[in-house]
Amino acid sequence: MKIITQISLFDDTQNENLGDLERLQKVFENLPDEKLNGKAIQSYARRISEKNSGNRGERDANWCQKNYTTTKPDGEKVVKTKKWFGFRLHLLSDATYEMPVDFEVTKASNSEVKETEKMLDNIKEKYSEKLEQCRYFLADKGYDSTELTEWLTTEGVSQVIDIRNMWQGEETKQFKNTNIVYAYKGKVYYIADSGEKIELIYKGYDKSRDSQRYGFHPKYHDKRIFRIPLRTDLRIFTKVARNSKKWKRLYKKRTNIERVNGRIDRDFQFEKHTIRGLKKMKMFLNITFIIQLTLAKSKIESGITNGLARYIA
Known part of the structure; x- marks a missing residue:
């Protein structure tokens, strides 16, 4: 449209x-x-x-x-x-x-x-x-x-x-059984083996999979892409990502x-x-x-x- x-x-x-x-x-x-x-x-x-x-x-x-x-x-x-x-x-x-x-x-x-x-x-x-x-x-x-x-x-x-923050006492939630966690305002993080919490960068909406794409900042020299389906939580994950410039x-x-x-x-x-x-x-x-x-x-x-x-x- x-x-x-x-x-x-x-x-x-x-x-x-x-x-x-x-x-x-x-x-x-x-x-x-x-x-x-x-x-x-x-x-x-x-x-x-x-x-x-x-x-x-x-x-x-x-x-x-x-x-x-x-x-x-x-x-x-x-x-x-x-x-x-x-x-x-x-x-x-x-x-x-x-x-x-x-x-x-x-x-x-x-x-x-x-x-x-x-x-x-x-x-x-x-x-x-x-x-x-x-x-x-x-x-x-x-x-x-x-x-x-x-x-x-x-x-x-x-x-x-x-x-609105409808979570009770939780700062982040884990995405499935992965190293990915997310906050209620849409920020997504990768938890490294060392315990470091790395904020991922929004890489765009994947229409074919109806999901958001996230990856590392170039300084980490890691080209992996992580996809989070919008259905994970429709309030948090939207077609226009909450932490994107377009949303703002x-x-x-x-x-x-x-x-x-x-x-x-x-x-x-x-x-x-x-x-x-x-x-x-x-x-x-x-x-x-x-x-x-x-x-x-x-x-x-x-x-x-x-x-x-x-x-x-």
Whole structure:
């Protein structure tokens, strides 16, 4: 699979007979690589409203608390807590063009991973041919799930998802009955007879064996190649190796999606809104994304294929 360029997707000779809504749908359907993001949106209310509050009351929102663990340069771990009353926007976006692909709005406490699986199942059912255009799926460690990883692998999508440490007290695990051990973040080592732990260099993905290839640094004058099948642990061993430059480059694209969140908050005033209720929140977000896609459509029709997410030419 490869990313189809924007200019070939929206050739005027192919679209001249389409109506405005059909053209807008093509913008929505043909965005290539996807990134998942869960965004907290507070309700205008601060608690569930009384029964006699009328139509302006809040009866859908609930509380959620999320903990973020960061590591200081000295290695100290710091836990930051975010707590809010309201909703959660589950947003699937294109990481290249910074455009929405699909979304759902739920109560704040709904599981990010479960809602993601529902959205992906929906895309597979309705736009299966479009899913084939997606090469990579980017997400933070909140979406690190065996079930999600297996789903993406089955669909041929390479996952670029930060990983949680689910090992209890173990620094490394042995690969079969060999001198090879690996860490949960994907680093691979060779244990020499002397006991020396030598970090191996990633040598690329072996498509014929669906495995990662590792070898020694040239200074060791050892040309042996070791292959570790991805099925050893799909969360750790991915088509794009976690310790490769390509993985780091792709993962940095997540910052593009932070700009999507910034536009929602800043340009559409979701930081300072007066919305109560799940139905109203969904309606306003629908309008927000329709506006974004409509502006992108107008740019494409004018021959502009770069900066589709910007509100100026």
